[in-house]
Amino acid sequence: MQTLTVETSPAPAQSSWLKTYYFLRFGVSAAWVATAFTVAKDSPQLAAALLVAYPLWDAIANVLDARRSGGLTRNRSQLLNVVVSLLAGVAVIAALNQGMSAVLVVYGIWATLAGLFQLVTAARRWKSYGAQWAMILSGAQSALAGIFFVRMAGGTAPIGIGTVAPYAAFGAFYFLLSAILLTVSDARRGAKRARR
Numbered sequence: 001m002q003t004l005t006v007e008t009s010p011a012p013a014q015s016s017w018l019k020t021y022y023f024l025r026f027g028v029s030a031a032w033v034a035t036a037f038t039v040a041k042d043s044p045q046l047a048a049a050l051l052v053a054y055p056l057w058d059a060i061a062n063v064l065d066a067r068r069s070g071g072l073t074r075n076r077s078q079l080l081n082v083v084v085s086l087l088a089g090v091a092v093i094a095a096l097n098q099g100m101s102a103v104l105v106v107y108g109i110w111a112t113l114a115g116l117f118q119l120v121t122a123a124r125r126w127k128s129y130g131a132q133w134a135m136i137l138s139g140a141q142s143a144l145a146g147i148f149f150v151r152m153a154g155g156t157a158p159i160g161i162g163t164v165a166p167y168a169a170f171g172a173f174y175f176l177l178s179a180i181l182l183t184v185s186d187a188r189r190g191a192k193r194a195r196r
Helices: 014-035 044-067 076-096 100-129 131-151 159-193
Strands: none
Touching: 014 044, 014 100, 014 159, 044 076, 044 100, 044 159, 076 100, 100 131, 100 159, 131 159
């Protein structure tokens, strides 16, 4: 009796979406970082708007991704990420009245929780899509950066949007790397199928 081996691979449409999603996340993060390091450093109003917008964009992005992956109820880590990111956006608005140290504490708590939820999401996707190690590493690094932010907020070093921008820059890098790795992984799968 012959045993059939079924190869589990992601649906082309879903894999294509994930690559698009990672490239989109890279593009938005890269634009945020560029603005933070240039125009926003001399404009407190723009810096404040960017600081509020960053976690809100994270919430929107997770909603968009979850909709393509079965919805938020089937993706609890993304649901939690959405909730935490929305709360962070609101908390940043309140913290801006108390100063950048308070904002950095909010960012620290958000980065820690959002990073852990991203790590869980990437680990869950590993079996279906592969090429998720960069997202796992990004989530872990985000969690560690969050702890560093909270500790830094209690120090005497000057704090501004430039303090947060490198964190966003690393996020942009990891999204780009994940998109490239997924593209290479899909190309290898395609070549393997073509040889059969």
